[in-house]
Amino acid sequence: MKKTTNNNQLLMTILKGRTFIVLILLLIFFSVIKDNFLSVATLTMVAKHVSSFGILALGMTFVIITGGIDLSVGSVVGLVGMLAGGMIQEGVTLKFVGVTLYFSVPMIILFMLIVGALIGMMNGLIITKLNVAPFIATLGTMYICRGLANLRSNGATYSDLKGYETLGNTGFKTLGSNIAGIPAGVYVFAVLAVISVILLKKMPFGWRVLAVGGNEKSARLSGIKADKIKIIVYMISGFCAAWVGMINTAQLSAAQPAQGDGWEMNAIAATVLGGTSMAGGSGTILGTVVGAFVIGVINDGMTMCGVSEFWQKVIRGAVIILAVVIDQTQRNLQAKMALQARNENK
Amino acid sequence: MFDNPNVVLHCEKIDKIYPGTKALDGVSFDLLKAKVNVLIGENGAGKSTLMKMIAGIEQPSAGKMYMDGEEVYFKDTNAARAKGIGIIHQELSLFPNMTVYQNIFIGHEEKKGLFLNDSAHKSGAAKILKRLEHEIPADTMVGDLRVGQQQMVEIARNLIQDDLRVLIMDEPTSSLSAAEVKVLFKIVRELLEQGISIVYISHRLEEIMEIGDHVTILRDGKYVADADIKDIDLSWIVENMVGKNTQYHRFQRSIDLDKAEKVLEMNHIYLPKKGGGWLLEDVNMYLKKGEVLGIYGLLGAGRSELFECLMGLHPEHSGEVIYRGERIKMKDTSSQIKRGFALVPEDRQRQGLIQSLDICKNTSIASLQNYVKGIFLNNKAEETAVEEQIRNIHIKVADKKLPILSLSGGNQQKVVIGKGLLTHPNVLLLDEPSRGIDIGAKTEVFEIIHELSEQGLSIIVISSELKEIMAIADRIYVLSNGKCTGELTGDEINEDTLVRTSYAGLGTGKGA
Numbered sequence: 098m099k100k101t102t103n104n105n106q107l108l109m110t111i112l113k114g115r116t117f118i119v120l121i122l123l124l125i126f127f128s129v130i131k132d133n134f135l136s137v138a139t140l141t142m143v144a145k146h147v148s149s150f151g152i153l154a155l156g157m158t159f160v161i162i163t164g165g166i167d168l169s170v171g172s173v174v175g176l177v178g179m180l181a182g183g184m185i186q187e188g189v190t191l192k193f194v195g196v197t198l199y200f201s202v203p204m205i206i207l208f209m210l211i212v213g214a215l216i217g218m219m220n221g222l223i224i225t226k227l228n229v230a231p232f233i234a235t236l237g238t239m240y241i242c243r244g245l246a247n248l249r250s251n252g253a254t255y256s257d258l259k260g261y262e263t264l265g266n267t268g269f270k271t272l273g274s275n276i277a278g279i280p281a282g283v284y285v286f287a288v289l290a291v292i293s294v295i296l297l298k299k300m301p302f303g304w305r306v307l308a309v310g311g312n313e314k315s316a317r318l319s320g321i322k323a324d325k326i327k328i329i330v331y332m333i334s335g336f337c338a339a340w341v342g343m344i345n346t347a348q349l350s351a352a353q354p355a356q357g358d359g360w361e362m363n364a365i366a367a368t369v370l371g372g373t374s375m376a377g378g379s380g381t382i383l384g385t386v387v388g389a390f391v392i393g394v395i396n397d398g399m400t401m402c403g404v405s406e407f408w409q410k411v412i413r414g415a416v417i418i419l420a421v422v423i424d425q426t427q428r429n430l431q432a433k434m435a436l437q438a439r440n441e442n443k
Numbered sequence: 444m445f446d447n448p449n450v451v452l453h454c455e456k457i458d459k460i461y462p463g464t465k466a467l468d469g470v471s472f473d474l475l476k477a478k479v480n481v482l483i484g485e486n487g488a489g490k491s492t493l494m495k496m497i498a499g500i501e502q503p504s505a506g507k508m509y510m511d512g513e514e515v516y517f518k519d520t521n522a523a524r525a526k527g528i529g530i531i532h533q534e535l536s537l538f539p540n541m542t543v544y545q546n547i548f549i550g551h552e553e554k555k556g557l558f559l560n561d562s563a564h565k566s567g568a569a570k571i572l573k574r575l576e577h578e579i580p581a582d583t584m585v586g587d588l589r590v591g592q593q594q595m596v597e598i599a600r601n602l603i604q605d606d607l608r609v610l611i612m613d614e615p616t617s618s619l620s621a622a623e624v625k626v627l628f629k630i631v632r633e634l635l636e637q638g639i640s641i642v643y644i645s646h647r648l649e650e651i652m653e654i655g656d657h658v659t660i661l662r663d664g665k666y667v668a669d670a671d672i673k674d675i676d677l678s679w680i681v682e683n684m685v686g687k688n689t690q691y692h693r694f695q696r697s698i699d700l701d702k703a704e705k706v707l708e709m710n711h712i713y714l715p716k717k718g719g720g721w722l723l724e725d726v727n728m729y730l731k732k733g734e735v736l737g738i739y740g741l742l743g744a745g746r747s748e749l750f751e752c753l754m755g756l757h758p759e760h761s762g763e764v765i766y767r768g769e770r771i772k773m774k775d776t777s778s779q780i781k782r783g784f785a786l787v788p789e790d791r792q793r794q795g796l797i798q799s800l801d802i803c804k805n806t807s808i809a810s811l812q813n814y815v816k817g818i819f820l821n822n823k824a825e826e827t828a829v830e831e832q833i834r835n836i837h838i839k840v841a842d843k844k845l846p847i848l849s850l851s852g853g854n855q856q857k858v859v860i861g862k863g864l865l866t867h868p869n870v871l872l873l874d875e876p877s878r879g880i881d882i883g884a885k886t887e888v889f890e891i892i893h894e895l896s897e898q899g900l901s902i903i904v905i906s907s908e909l910k911e912i913m914a915i916a917d918r919i920y921v922l923s924n925g926k927c928t929g930e931l932t933g934d935e936i937n938e939d940t941l942v943r944t945s946y947a948g949l950g951t952g953k954g955a
Contacts, residue, residue, distance in 0.1 A: 305549075312536070
């Protein structure tokens with residue numbers, strides 16, 4: 098009896114840290130078959146890729162914990178990129194007064210973050226006030242934002258976004274460059290991840306997010322404004338997407354309407370791999386970050402090993418399904434152990 | 444105006460109207476200070492609705508509430524809580540995905556600056572749980588706790604409020620063991636000493652006699668009577684709870700049931716409950732051909748679980764079942780339907796009807812395999828069968844192709860019964876067949892039940908309305924807390940015995 102309990106506990110520890118264990122195994126695996134995989138250059142590249150959809154996954158984690166989903170983030174990346182690119186390249190023309198305004202880079206960043214949060218707010222309002230299912234509401238805004246991104250330039254690309262000294266809007270590319278050898282996006286990812294952990298673990302807001310996802314009716318009975326919480330999590334998601342839109346545009350030094358297409362799926366995959374339940378009510382930021390790295394290492398590792406793009410998709414899909422199956426196993430085991438503990442206490 | 448110092452809260456002529464029903468009708472209620480105010484009534488009498496008004500969960504359609512001589516209006520739970528009103532819900536309102544201390548402090552978090560002070564939460568939770576004599580580790584997930592422990596967490600949530608003045612307990616003991624009930628009563632007495640007023644809703648009459656000070660009785664959303672516990676007895680409560688008006692006439696049987704064969708026999712049926720205990724405990728019953736058997740019991744007595752067993756939904760049950768002289772295993776629903784069992788479920792809208800289909804399809808959906816030609820549906824055969832059924836049980840329809848929701852509640856219920864009958868059952872199970880339909884339709888449903896039994900169909904009816912079950916049943920089993928506490932026939936069937944037996948399994952001494 099005692100022995101099986103210990104075995105269960107060991108299994109539990111392994112299951113809980115599984116994403117991390119998988120990450121280590123992947124790193125070992127790829128470094129064995131590819132000599133230069135564990136080099137600074139490779140890891141920097143992986144981190145750069147991970148930071149883009151990793152930031153989306155941070156916002157997605159909040160949304161999914163409340164039991165929702167945000168499909169619009171990939172399109173917000175595209176829209177924000179186009180708006181930022183347009184502001185640098187063409188400025189904002191006010192037709193009725195006949196002037197064109199150019200903004201400094203910090204102003205542009207601020208505007209873009211507001212745009213992202215506003216789109217999130219729209220998602221939240223549609224979901225809570227108009228009672229539209231999150232999947233449908235954000236599917237709608239996904240198309241709307243992608244359409245708007247194309248409309249901004251009629252489908253053309255804004256290239257060479259270094260700005261003009263004379264207009265005082267240079268410096269946007271810093272967001273896409275390396276600072277002390279590390280891509281700027283990785284710093285943003287790190288800072289946003291830390292803020293997310295604090296929000297979720299250390300502030301009442303985090304409890305409310307968990308409560309709304311765990312039992313919305315009880316949350317309302319406990320005096321929690323569930324609608325407000327939901328609107329805020331979509332705003333966080335939109336805010337994160339705006340960062341990714343700017344970082345990605347800066348990295349390419351170009352804005353094109355199709356950027357970010359399908360990234361919402363990477364973000365959802367990273368979140369789910371990290372142990373956040375699609376049913377809502379549970380999830381951690383650390384899990385999501387590790388999950389994002391697992392996806393990043395698989396992607397870049399396979400590319401470096403010459404695995405075809407098509408096979409990569411097959412493998413990525415299989416990994417996601419496997420992750421959820423293991424997650425179920427953990428939950429079942431946890432329930433079993435709780436039952437056991439209860440019986441022993443009697 | 445209302446500033447009686449002994450009354451902490453006064454409700455004046457409260458109405459609550461839901462679409463289609465009046466849940467509360469001009470109810471006035473005095474909540475006495477530092478007393479245990481007991482509310483009693485049958486299911487649906489309006490007790491929980493009244494408490495929802497006081498706790499700010501719902502708002503009255505009309506009427507006023509006063510505290511300290513001033514009118515108060517609670518637009519939400521926060522407003523009621525600000526006035527010191529806490530509620531322990533009948534259905535647990537906890538967060539299974541969060542820890543014990545998070546559940547206790549959510550909404551009243553202790554903060555250090557902007558941040559949560561988790562060490563204060565943990566020590567605060569430990570202190571309050573110690574007071575409740577349940578030293579559960581504060582960082583356990585609530586979902587991993589036993590239901591009784593969860594109930595304690597729910598109680599603990601309310602006790603952390605410093606300015607608590609009124610604590611509403613809606614059936615707080617329904618999932619507690621005898622020892623836990625004792626602790627709860629100790630806490631209740633402590634709270635009274637601190638001047639906190641308690642509202643106590645319970646079906647367990649012995650408990651009410653032990654802990655209660657003042658009792659108020661509601662029936663059909665109306666105030667009936669109130670009195671001090673010391674001045675009354677059980678019979679007074681039953682009489683006021685049930686009332687004397689509405690009488691249904693008892694049906695006369697032409698079949699001699701003494702000579703009828705037994706269709707179904709159940710011996711020593713046990714059905715385990717998740718987390719220990721039994722949903723059904725040693726239930727023994729039989730049913731004769733052409734008999735109308737009543738099952739009476741309170742909510743949660745195991746009535747619906749018994750039907751679920753008979754429909755094969757609980758293969759985990761144990762015991763012996765003999766059906767038409769043969770021992771059977773009730774493993775799955777489709778084989779139970781083939782054997783001739785048909786269920787008319789309790790929740791007509793959710794389990795009985797498919798709202799998007801028309802009347803005809805709703806009636807034939809369970810017996811479609813009878814109207815098949817090759818691989819195609821024979822519409823003519825289907826419609827003929829449905830029309831015959833509509834005639835037989837007098838469903839009032841203009842056209843069988845109309846949407847099901849165009850019918851009245853009573854006629855919808857007849858469609859559900861008709862659906863069951865089209866499967867040509869030998870045993871018809873009716874779970875609360877008269878719920879939510881008007882009095883005229885009720886009488887018609889009872890007549891249908893009577894006619895069917897005269898034709899030789901064996902019927903089991905669950906009802907929590909005394910008058911109804913007394914009118915239609917030839918014999919009644921009373922279930923209480925999963926146990927069969929009585930079998931009544933003929934003259935033994937009267938209100939007093941029914942109510943007394945239905946509480947028999949709940950003795951606090953024996954525990955849950």
